[in-house]
Amino acid sequence: MAEQEDDRYEVVIVRYGTRRTMRSEVYLNYGVYGDGDAPIDMDYFVWVVRNAHRVILVDTGYSIEGGASRGRTPLMTPVDAWRHLGIDLDSELTVVLSHAHYDHAGNLAALPKARIVVSESEVDFWLGPLARRAQFHHSADADGLTELAKARKQGRVKTFSGAVTVAPGVEVLEVGGHTPGQAIVRVETPAGPVLLASDSVHYYEELEADMPFTYVADLPRMYRTFDLISGLVATGQITHLVAGHDPSTLERFPAYDGVPGGLAAIIGRLSQ
Numbered sequence: 001m002a003e004q005e006d007d008r009y010e011v012v013i014v015r016y017g018t019r020r021t022m023r024s025e026v027y028l029n030y031g032v033y034g035d036g037d038a039p040i041d042m043d044y045f046v047w048v049v050r051n052a053h054r055v056i057l058v059d060t061g062y063s064i065e066g067g068a069s070r071g072r073t074p075l076m077t078p079v080d081a082w083r084h085l086g087i088d089l090d091s092e093l094t095v096v097l098s099h100a101h102y103d104h105a106g107n108l109a110a111l112p113k114a115r116i117v118v119s120e121s122e123v124d125f126w127l128g129p130l131a132r133r134a135q136f137h138h139s140a141d142a143d144g145l146t147e148l149a150k151a152r153k154q155g156r157v158k159t160f161s162g163a164v165t166v167a168p169g170v171e172v173l174e175v176g177g178h179t180p181g182q183a184i185v186r187v188e189t190p191a192g193p194v195l196l197a198s199d200s201v202h203y204y205e206e207l208e209a210d211m212p213f214t215y216v217a218d219l220p221r222m223y224r225t226f227d228l229i230s231g232l233v234a235t236g237q238i239t240h241l242v243a244g245h246d247p248s249t250l251e252r253f254p255a256y257d258g259v260p261g262g263l264a265a266i267i268g269r270l271s272q
């Protein structure tokens with residue numbers, strides 16, 4: 001990858017887990033829509049942003065224990081997926097945490113030197129007292145938060161408010177809504193700008209049908225983020241929108257064999 005520009009990346013999407021649930025379990029106050037209930041799958045992803053100059057992990061998935069304790073079906077651990085992608089887990093790579101839920105911020109112990117970028121409001125909330133209340137606590141993983149606190153003590157957590165450019169061509173924007181400091185990640189790729197929406201948009205239907213997700217810290221902000229993202233797509237500032245948990249995600253983008261088992265897709269592939 002010798003002659004690449006510094007500020008464009010390929011985005012690898014890895015599907016590492018799945019589960020079947022019901023629409024009434026994933027959409028907030030589903031009864032208001034007057035639709036019948038039905039099963040719906042929820043997939044779990046981690047994302048890798050990379051070029052010849054740097055590797056940025058976006059979210060770190062759930063740990064084996066974090067998934068097992070909730071009855072999730074693991075397809076491959078994120079750690080194994082990163083190894084298949086040739087990522088040196090002991091290097092000083094950058095990790096962006098979109099938010100601190102168990103399925104996005106586990107496995108930090110496997111990344112002992114990583115520099116972790118997360119919004120200040122998110123890390124303050126989850127390491128603070130309100131995170132222990134039942135409605136929040138069930139979405140977090142105590143071990144994961146302990147690792148995050150440890151990394152912060154070690155000076156490896158870099159917080160931001162509003163927006164931050166973590167590298168040329170990679171911008172992280174705090175939007176809130178789903179969690180107090182939920183963030184989205186905009187990446188420049190050869191295929192155009194990509195938005196890793198993470199849990200600001202779990203399902204494409206969530207955005208298209210304007211149906212907020214069931215777990216929400218701030219509903220007005222969640223709706224405003226729908227408007228923000230719809231606007232970015234409508235104006236061409238985003239050409240590829242990657243939802244956080246949608247089972248159709250891998251079908252929407254070119255398959256990538258860098259991870260075995262048909263578990264990955266790639267946007268803006270760079271030549272090797």
Ligand SMILES: [Zn+2]
Binds near residue numbers: 103104
């Ligand atoms: Zn999630």
